[in-house]
Amino acid sequence: MKAYLANGLFSIGDRYVNELLARELRAAIPEIELYVPQENDAINDKNAYADSLAIAAADLASLKESDVLIAVIDGVEIDSGVAAEIGAFSMLNRPIVALFSDVRQQGRTNAKKIDALVADGTENQFIYRNLFVVGLIKQNGVIASTVEEVVEAVLKISK
Numbered sequence: 001m002k003a004y005l006a007n008g009l010f011s012i013g014d015r016y017v018n019e020l021l022a023r024e025l026r027a028a029i030p031e032i033e034l035y036v037p038q039e040n041d042a043i044n045d046k047n048a049y050a051d052s053l054a055i056a057a058a059d060l061a062s063l064k065e066s067d068v069l070i071a072v073i074d075g076v077e078i079d080s081g082v083a084a085e086i087g088a089f090s091m092l093n094r095p096i097v098a099l100f101s102d103v104r105q106q107g108r109t110n111a112k113k114i115d116a117l118v119a120d121g122t123e124n125q126f127i128y129r130n131l132f133v134v135g136l137i138k139q140n141g142v143i144a145s146t147v148e149e150v151v152e153a154v155l156k157i158s159k
Contacts, residue, residue: 001029001031001032001033001067001068001157001158002032002033002034002035002065002066002067002068003025003032003033003034003035003066003067003068003069003070003154004034004035004062004063004066004068004069004070004085004089005018005021005022005025005034005035005036005037005070005072006037006069006070006071006072006081006082006085006086007021007071007072007079007082008072008075008079008081008082009037009038009044014072014079015038017072017074018036018038018072020147021070021072021099021147021150022034022036022039024147024148024150024151025070025150025151025154028151028154028155029151029154029155029158031158032154032158035062035065035066037058037059037062040058042054042058043055043058043059059085060088063085063088063089063092064092066089066094067094067095067157068094068095068096068097068154068157068158069085069086069089069094069095069096069097069141070096070097070098070099070150070154071085071086071096071097071098071099071137072098072099073098073099073100073129073133073137073143074099074100074101074102077130078129078130078133083130083133086098086133086136086137087133087136090136090137090139090140093139093140094140095140095141095157096136096137096140096141096142097141097142097144097150097153097154097157098137098141098142098143098144099143099144099145099146099147099149099150100129100143100144100145101145101146101147102127104125104126104127105126105127105145107125108126110125113125113126141153
């Protein structure tokens with residue numbers, strides 16, 4: 001099975017999440033061929049140079065070869081590169097497993113939070129994800145809230 005891991009890769013937090021996901025996926029599915037863009041020094045060694053066309057060509061080639069896309073959709077907004085990768089991959093009609101771990105998903109049944117939001121839209125205790133991107137994920141995939149759930153979902157796809 002070939003898989004592509006999409007996430008930001010410029011902050012230490014994103015790189016750690018990518019390393020964690022890659023390690024857990026490779027441990028659970030030893031036969032997985034996992035493309036992690038931050039591991040591709042030909043385009044992501046920031047001491048070197050790769051232009052936009054080289055980056056797009058490398059990542060699109062890996063997307064086209066992949067059986068599944070694993071996409072991290074955390075952050076203030078979905079990373080623009082991740083959103084583009086989700087859009088491109090969705091055109092292949094292959095499964096997408098997204099990780100959305102934001103803790104603001106908790107307490108969705110808390111009536112005080114709902115009442116506060118209804119009374120004053122600026123009292124939003126929740127988080128928004130772009131619904132077009134969410135819809136692309138849900139067409140052929142799932143949104144998980146933990147690394148373990150991501151690994152479990154990819155395991156199911158690999159069988």
